[in-house]
Structures are given as structure tokens and as C-alpha cells.
Amino acid sequence: MNLYGEELASNRLAHTVSKPAAVRDRTIDPDLPEVPQADAPLASALPFNGTECVLYSLARLVEQRDRHTARHSERLAFSGVALGVAMRLDNASLLSLYVGGYLHDIGKVGIPDSVLFKPGKLTAEEWEIMRAHPVRGEEICHPLKSLRGVLPLIRHHHERWDGTGYPDGLRGTEIPLLARVLQVVDIYDALTASDRPYKKAIPVEKALDILHFGVKDEHLDADLVRIFREARIWEKVPTH
Numbered sequence: 001m002n003l004y005g006e007e008l009a010s011n012r013l014a015h016t017v018s019k020p021a022a023v024r025d026r027t028i029d030p031d032l033p034e035v036p037q038a039d040a041p042l043a044s045a046l047p048f049n050g051t052e053c054v055l056y057s058l059a060r061l062v063e064q065r066d067r068h069t070a071r072h073s074e075r076l077a078f079s080g081v082a083l084g085v086a087m088r089l090d091n092a093s094l095l096s097l098y099v100g101g102y103l104h105d106i107g108k109v110g111i112p113d114s115v116l117f118k119p120g121k122l123t124a125e126e127w128e129i130m131r132a133h134p135v136r137g138e139e140i141c142h143p144l145k146s147l148r149g150v151l152p153l154i155r156h157h158h159e160r161w162d163g164t165g166y167p168d169g170l171r172g173t174e175i176p177l178l179a180r181v182l183q184v185v186d187i188y189d190a191l192t193a194s195d196r197p198y199k200k201a202i203p204v205e206k207a208l209d210i211l212h213f214g215v216k217d218e219h220l221d222a223d224l225v226r227i228f229r230e231a232r233i234w235e236k237v238p239t240h
């Protein structure tokens with residue numbers, strides 16, 4: 001089954017998800033695609049089958065190696081779609097954001113614990129290993145034709161608007177749009193998740209300020225951060 005067939009994209013999204021109240025109450029085009037609701041049973045909502053399921057399990061394995069990052073990718077799947085809806089993206093793009101939210105860090109599967117969970121600063125060599133995960137993730141998913149639409153999102157989710165990101169140092173709109181969407185929600189989640197016993201979650205307003213600084217420093221797409229803020233995307237995803 002092709003994940004990106006028009007019929008499947010629209011049917012699965014419509015069939016498995018429904019609008020949360022926060023979106024329903026907005027004055028928006030009634031034809032807009034829908035957003036997964038926060039309390040939906042995720043595993044059954046995932047439009048994966050066969051080999052895609054194996055990759056999904058692999059991605060979960062990466063996440064669950066560290067109990068403190070559990071549910072990060074799940075939140076990204078929701079918040080990426082919510083931001084995509086606010087941007088009025090089509091269903092195929094929303095589905096890519098949904099799947100990409102789950103799979104974006106799958107390339108971390110080959111990174112040793114000693115590097116992935118190192119509490120201190122990484123050495124130059126360790127940093128190189130970390131920086132390889134977007135390309136490694138792309139390689140893992142590349143053989144699957146059904147995941148072709150997600151590959152740019154996996155490869156480019158650590159690029160930066162000013163060209164200082166990796167792996168390709170793309171700038172501005174050279175960075176695929178869906179990868180830019182994932183960057184915004186990824187950074188917001190990293191800031192607001194209390195994912196370590198010693199790390200306090202940053203309050204929403206402070207996190208929004210930091211996103212704003214990310215725009216000023218030219219790391220993030222200003223338009224997407226503005227939409228994230230105006231649509232109050234953080235209210236449309238499961239809590240940490």
C-alpha cells in the first residue's frame with residue numbers, strides 16, 4: 001500500500017483522527033484537513049504497515065533507549081501536523097509530517113549509548129557521529145518507496161535558516177519546507193520537555209522568546225515561528 005496515495009492520505013487522516021476543540025473553535029476553512037486528537041490511540045492511528053511498522057518500531061527503540069526522551073517523536077508527529085494545518089498544507093504534506101515526526105531521528109539507532117547519553121560536552125569525533133544521524137536515517141528509510149516523501153524531512157531536520165546547520169548547510173528556502181516545520185516544533189519540544197531529572201521544563205512564554213531569538217539569530221524560519229505562535233500550536237499536542 002502506498003502511504004502517499006491521495007486516497008490513502010485523505011482516508012487515513014479522516015478515518016483515524018479528529019479535530020481537537022482548540023482547532024474546531026477556530027474560524028477556519030471547513031475543508032481544512034484534520035489534526036490528530038491528543039488522546040487518540042497512536043499505534044492504531046499510524047498509517048504504517050509491513051516494513052514501515054518495523055521502521056516505526058526501530059524509531060521507538062531509539063527513543064526508548066532513554067526513558068527521558070520517550071514520547072518526544074509522538075509529540076512532534078502531533079505538533080508538526082498541527083502547524084501544517086495552521087499553514088493550510090495539503091493532506092500528503094500532513095501525512096509526511098506525521099510519519100516524519102516519528103521517524104526523523106531513526107538514524108540515531110547506530111549511535112552508541114556512550115555518545116548519545118553523554119552528559120558532558122561531546123568530543124569532535126563524537127560530535128561527528130551525532131551529526132551523521134540525519135544521513136544515516138535517510139539511508140535506512142531510502143529503500144522504501146512509500147517513505148520517499150519523508151526523506152527530505154529526515155535528512156534536513158538539523159539544517160538552519162542561516163546555513164549553519166547540517167548535513168548540507170542549506171540556507172533559507174533551500175531547506176525543504178516540511179523540514180523547516182519540524183525544526184520549529186522540535187526546538188519548542190526540546191525546550192519545554194522536562195526530559196531529564198536535573199532539567200526543568202521551560203515555561204511556554206520563555207520557550208516562545210527563545211524561538212523568537214532563533215528567528216533573530218537567523219536559525220529559524222520567521223514565518224513559521226509566527227504561525228506557531230499565532231495558532232498556539234503547543235495547545236494542540238499531548239502534554240509531556
Ligand SMILES: [Fe+2]
Pocket residue numbers: 104105133157158
Ligand atoms: Fe535529530
